Structures are given as C-alpha cells and as structure tokens.
Amino acid sequence: MKTQFLDLSAHANAHAATFDADRGVGFVNAWRNSFPAEEVPFGNTLLLKGIPFVLPRKAAGAPDHVEALGQEIDVRPYFTARAVGILGFGELGDQTLDITLTSRFGDIRRVKAVLPNWLVPRDAGADGRSWRASHLHYGASYELDHLQPALFAVIAQLSTAIQPVAIRLGLNPLAHVMAVSLLSMDAAHV
C-alpha cells in the first residue's frame, strides 16, 4: 500500500496538546482540557490500524492541528487515492466530518468520517485503531487520569479512485484533525 501524507501545517488553527509547564496556553474544549504534549508523538510517524500518519512538530503555545472549518488542503504531488485516512478525534461526543476530494478535471468524491469522542475511561480496553495518552491536562495546571485523551485512525473509503488536487474538510468545529493520509488501497485491504 502506498501512502501520501498531507501537510496540514498551513491550516493549523487549534491547540490539542500542552506541555506540563504551560497547561493553560491552549486547550481543546470549554473545560480547557488538552493532551499532554510530552506523550503525543509530534514530529514522528504513528502507525494505527495499519495506516501510517505523520504528526506535525509541536511548538509550545502554537496551534498543532486543524479544527474543521472548511479548510481546503492542496495535494502535491498527484496521487491515486482509493481511501482517506484521518487521524483525529471528536469533542463532546463522536463527530461526523465531511470530506470532499476534487481532481484537476473537476471530478468530486464525497465521504464522511466519524471521529470518536476523544475522552476514554481509563479502564476501557485498548484497540488497534487508537493511541491514548496516560492522563488529561486541565487548564488550571493539574492533571487527572480517569479520562484519557485519545487519537483515532478512521478510514473513509472512496466510491472510486481519484487523483485529487485538493481536499476540503467540512464545517464542524467539534471535529479535530491531527493528520491526513491518502491511501492507494481500498479500506477493506488495509
């Protein structure tokens, strides 16, 4: 299987993770919760469900991912995609993210990805599709581990293959995208 990693750095507009020294600098939700940045594999490749994702580098106080607000992401070089892998999470429950791929000839493929709720009870069983931190950061400079923040790999199968020049994320501020990988194989074969 071939994979093309999309560069989301130009579209990063939200904070998912904070370092121990600056838990109040950025947060995911109204309760000022965040991932522990020391644990998230920023700048590295994360393999989930057989799919590789490349996470951006993390700088303290800087946005580190995309809150889905209709961003259009360029795809270079051309790549024949049969499925889209999303590394992300839902805020306040599972969240549906619309994804639209457009080819240079104007062909369009639309798919939906459901991003699971990011907070998982500590005693929930592990699965191969998610990466989970050991604890949750709170903005008031403490941490708890009863709920653990998680990143999920979700695969959206395309109806037919396409060579996209752009991918547009839908409008859902509760859907958070850390990385996008285009896949050359059908989801069933991953």
Next chain:
Amino acid sequence: MSESSAVASVLVPSALYNMQLILEDMTGPHGAALLGTAWHFAALDATLPLGECDLPVTWERYATLLQTLAGVKLEHHPADEANHAYDRVEFGQPIVLAVDSYHLPYRPAFRRVNSARTIIVTAIDMAAGMVEIVDPWMPNYRGAVALADLDRARASVVPSDHGREPLYAGDPLRRRWWTLALLGDPLLAHRDSTLRALALLTAQAEGHLAQAATPDALEQSRIDIVGALAMPLADSQSARRRAALHLRGEIGLRAYLVEFFRVAADVLDDPLLGGEIAAWSMQLAELARARDVLIKSIVFDRPIYGEIVDDVLVMAIRRERRFLQFMKEAYSGDPAEMPQAGSVSC
C-alpha cells in the same frame, strides 16, 4: 438501579436522566417515554433560573404534565432544611439530589472543581452516617458516600469559576431534591387515551396551553442566540452560557418526547406517524450541534460559529413546522376534554 440506554446518547440534564433510571426500575424500558410529556420550547428568558438542575419549563409545570399524561407524580422540593429527603429514602423511595461534585470524594475533581449535577440516593443508614448512591455522570459510580460529604455537596453555592467549570457552576443548590411515584396507567397504556395524549401534546405545541407555539419560540431563540454569537465574547459570554444551558434543557425534554411519540406510533400502529417522527427527530442532532457549538463558544470566539448555529437552527425550525402541521392535521383535539392519566379503566 439498572443502567439505561434509551436516551443515554443524548446529553440531557442529569435530573431528567436520573428520573429515567428510577422510572425504568419501576416500569421497565418504557420509563423514558413516560418523561416525554412536554412538547415545549421557550424563548430565552434572562429572568428565569437556568443551571444544570433547571429546565426551560418550571418543575411545577412539568410535574403537572407528567401527572396528566404519564400518571407519574413528580415532587420537586427547592429546599430541604428538615432533611425530608432522607425520610423518603428510609421508607424505601429513591430520591434525586442536587449536589456539587467538589465535595464528593469519589469524583475525579474532588476538591478541585465546583460543578453541579444530580445523583440518586437509593439507601441510607443514619446510624452509620452512610448512603448508597448512583451517579451516572462519567466516570459513573455506584456505592457508598458519607452523609457528611453528601450534606456539604447539597448545601454548596457552587461558586462560579469560568476557568474550571464554564457551564455547570454559579447557581446555588439549596439542598434541592426530587422524587417520583406512579399514580396510575399512563395515557400510552390504551389506544383511545394515546390519541388524546397526542392531541394534548399538539395543543401544547400550538400554544394553546399557557406557552408559546414551539416554532415561534424556536425562531425567537434562533434570533437571540445568533445575536449573542455576533457580539464580542467578553460582552456575550454569559448569554452564550445561558443559551447553551437553555438548549440543553430543551433537548432533554425533546429526547424524551421523541420516545413518547415512538411508543405512541407503536400503540396506534401508525407507520405514517412513525415516519414523520423519524424525520422530525433528526432535529435533535441539529439542536445538539447548536448546543455544542454554543458550549465551545463560551471560551472560543470565531465568527463562523454564528453561521453554523444559524444554519442548524433554521433546519430544526423547518422540521418543527412540518411535524406540528402533520400533528394538527392528524391528531388535534380539544384539550379541555382531555382526561388525566389513571382515569381510563382497564
């Protein structure tokens, strides 16, 4: 007290969810439907109390509707200086109590975060100073709590702290409590009375029973909510919080109303009603999207949030108008002739 899933996927006020658990223990899986007796939507009203333990309709009004349609007697006690709530538990009656999780040792945020919600008390041992409780708020808990801790949790003023708890703090609890009892068969128990129940609900939604017509109230709320989101966050933070709690309460009432309508469609064996309910109930997801974006907007300020909320509320209003029109054509009647639950013989 059993686990429940009927309305578990919807974020509803905890008092309603705890009442659902109690009713399901009494009546079985239709307990959730019994709570669906208010086809209601109110315009935002800044003069009414609205915390985690409040509904957009007064508890007294909701209790009247519960008794009329569901045969359920709901007592809401806004205070409890003489500990009458514990007397009920000693008699074997489960009660719902408003508490501040700051004072409950089993909560993850014990002595860190003041946050209001409700729990169920199922048993009490006054001599030992212990109670047995059920707290379905994630991470859920069932087990023992010291009475002294519970008393502190009930008496809390839940001081406001937007940094730690942006939504569920700032409203004193005053030892509030609730309890439920079954008085008779619900109107859903019989075909004829189910028809009357639907007529009564339709009359509510049309605005005949001391409330505004629901589509009009939804429209007014949309204007007010979008107006709040158009203002700078510093000037509208309180209005955004209030709007989020308001929607949360309305969604809670509607989540149970959808259950009520679904059971009614089964009782009447009316697939057309079932189809209309399926289309209308999609507004729960739309209202929930508006609620969740509003919650987010209490601390994040992006102009596009207003557009998102406006779009989903417009869709929800469209569904409301369509379903109400269907119900007026299919199930309207004279509400003055409606019997109360329990008055229909078996």
